[in-house]
Amino acid sequence: MIDILCREVPRTQEKLPILGFGCMRFVEKNGSIDEERSKALLRYAIDKGITHLDTAWMYHHGQSESFLGRALADGYREKVTISTKLPHWLVKSREDMDFFLNTQLNRLNTNYIDYYLIHSIGRESWDRMKACGVMEFLDTAKADGRIKHTGFSFHEDTKTFKEIVDAYPWDCCLIQYNIIDEFSQAGREGLTYAAQKGLAVFIMEPLRGGKLARNPPGEIAHIWEQAPVKRTMAEWALRWLWDQPEITMVLSGMNDFAQVDENCRTAETAYPGSLTAEEQSVIRRVSDTWHSLMKVPCTGCQYCMPCPFGVHIPSCFEMYNNLFMFGDTWRTNAVYAARLGGVMSGYSVASACVGCGACLSACPQGIHIPERLKEVSDRLEGPFFQVLVLGAKIALPIMRRFAFLKNSKWMNC
Secondary structure (H helix, E strand, C coil): CCCCCEEECCCCCCEEECEEEECCCCCEECCEECHHHHHHHHHHHHHHCCCEEECCCCHHHHCHHHHHHHHCCCCCHHHCEEEEEECHHHCCCHHHHHHHHHHHHHHHCCCCEEEEEEEEECHHHHHHHHHCCHHHHHHHHHHCCCEEEEEEEECCCHHHHHHHHHHCCCCEEEEECCCCCCCCCCHHHHHHHHHHCCCEEEEECCCCCCHHHCCCCHHHHHHHHCCCCCCCHHHHHHHHHHCCCCCCEEEECCCCHHHHHHHHHHHCCCCCCCCCHHHHHHHHHHHHHHHHHCCCCCCCCCCCCCCCCCECHHHHHHHHHHHHHHCCHHHHHHHHHHHHCCCCCCCECHHHCCCCCCCHHHCCCCCCHHHHHHHHHHHHCCCCHHHHHHHHHHHHHHHHHHHHHHHCHHHHC
């Protein structure tokens, strides 16, 4: 086993690895988790020392918890700690809380959950959950052994975050935090506050939905090239997080073995305070440049889905941001037409949005989705859009046929 560094949970002195496995982005096959491949990857990660797994009721359309229950057979459950989350938006009564927890225990094939979080709580939802008796529920579930530790995940403002931190003796919290989101949502101020109050702070979206680990636009690539130390973008982003002693653990949604290996190597030596002032300056320049390029702060979490009118909202924003971050106008327009113009999927383009607002309360980033979708349609659905769609419909079958012939024995003989 690799010696991944550990940090203590302040209130329990339990040691957790600084790298946890986020179970929202497993490889899929035919619309479901590719269980054979994902189980092999998960056990590989556990054997490497990534012994905390984070899941939720809704991940992979409700499949993630049940998959983990099967994947952790043969003694693997005893090797890990698990965090999962109560879907507060489905809770209407105190009895519902027991229903969801007991169902999750059954899905996970376990008698207890190590860290039980209220999922994506905010000001209004916290008030509603208090009225439903959530504090008594958490106390009871801890007392009867169904959960060991309590926490909450969060996507709103710093003021609300502090109020929720102070409202209950939580053991941990889970916040979105990375080199782009240092001063949004709970932010650095919230991170420091929670740590001072004795909460373990877990981090989600360390790579902004993978965007911080992809091929960067030229402005950012140039900054990395001038850095005093050569690292991958993922390593830079993770080291920046682990440099901060207030952070207990970073969750990464790894979906291939190379990602596991790289992140484990980084987690062996990522001590607090180990980045130099020069390295910190490089990261600050990168963060400022990303902010100047990104038009919509969407992380691709898909909480806004499904859209009642078929718009694949995260894909629309992804391609809109790519247009500005990577500058490949023709390719972006072509991919947008192929993916969302009815060629490669049944999803609809941004212009199908009618402004119903069903997505607004679901977005943890607070994006005014209908307004931003109008921007997307104005920019990516110009006068030649239907021509691109027609071209994609003609080209795709030809490309698939060519790929088939290329891989056939006839082509290789």
